[in-house]
Amino acid sequence: MKLENTFPNTIKTVEELREITGKPSELVNNKVISYLDEHCRGFIAKSSFLTLSTADELGFCDVSPRGDAAGFVYVLNDKQLIIPERPGNKRMDSMRNILSNPNIGLMFLIPGLGETLRINGKASVIHDEELLGKMAVNGKNPLLGIGVDVEECFIHCAKAFKRSELWNPETWTDKEELPKGAKILAAHAKLPNVDEEAIGKLLEKSYRDTLY
Known part of the structure; x- marks a missing residue:
């Protein structure tokens, strides 16, 4: 059920939005690539935490955290990666969403680094012993995996981290x-x-x- 917008003075069109924000620079327009190059692979190899965004068939959204030792996400090739699914609360929000709507957004973080790596694509739920065995920890394979066919990769600037001072222990x-x-x-x-x-x-x- 679609709810009516209750906020005053809302923006209704992209044109209105652009009148306020302006347009992105040439650098921003050209920073998106469609594959995992050596820089993306290097970033993922050092990342110990990511957020995973999905939506169901009705567009109801969910964001879920995933974390493990740095490099826990397995890069299969320059267009595919796999996120291991460790034991959790068994709600399976992300995976249930993926089964009805494969669109997915990822944000990779490296502790202490302001820039983040964003990846968008299409996801699948994987139950493949050979692939999941590559991500075993303490002799235990992941229960399942989230496979991602990569469509977009790009670096996001550090302004949010600088404003929040997220990595500065003195602000905690x-x-x-x-x-x-x-x-x-x-x-x-x-x-x-x-x-x-x-x-x-x-x-x-x-x-x-x-x-x-």
Whole structure:
């Protein structure tokens, strides 16, 4: 169901948008390539974290984090890569979306680096023992994999990281003041006889025993 826009003074056309923002430079217009060259491969090899964006057949969007040791994403060739699927919460939001809508967007991060690598393409859910075995950790193969046929690759500038000072420890919130995942889960789930302490213990057990 499409909801009516409730925000005032919204932009309705690309022309209106361009009147405010202007047009991209020649450098920006020409930075997109359609394959994984040596620079993209080198970036992926050093990346330990990415965000994965998918949408279902109705366009409902989801962004999911993926992380592991640097180089955890397997580059099959200059047009294909595979993201291992480690044990998680079994919601399978990304994979369920991919089964109905293969369009996918990835953003690769390298800790300490402001620039990010963005890759767009078409995704498939992979269950291939030979390929998944190449991404085994501690003798355990990934449960599944997300294969991506690459259509676009480009570097995104560091302005967001510079503005946020994300990699500057001096700007980080004190640990005592950080939101508590267990507290939030308890408040949202509202399960009978399951409080913050119980959920905290479940999370710790999961982090300790089922990373792979």
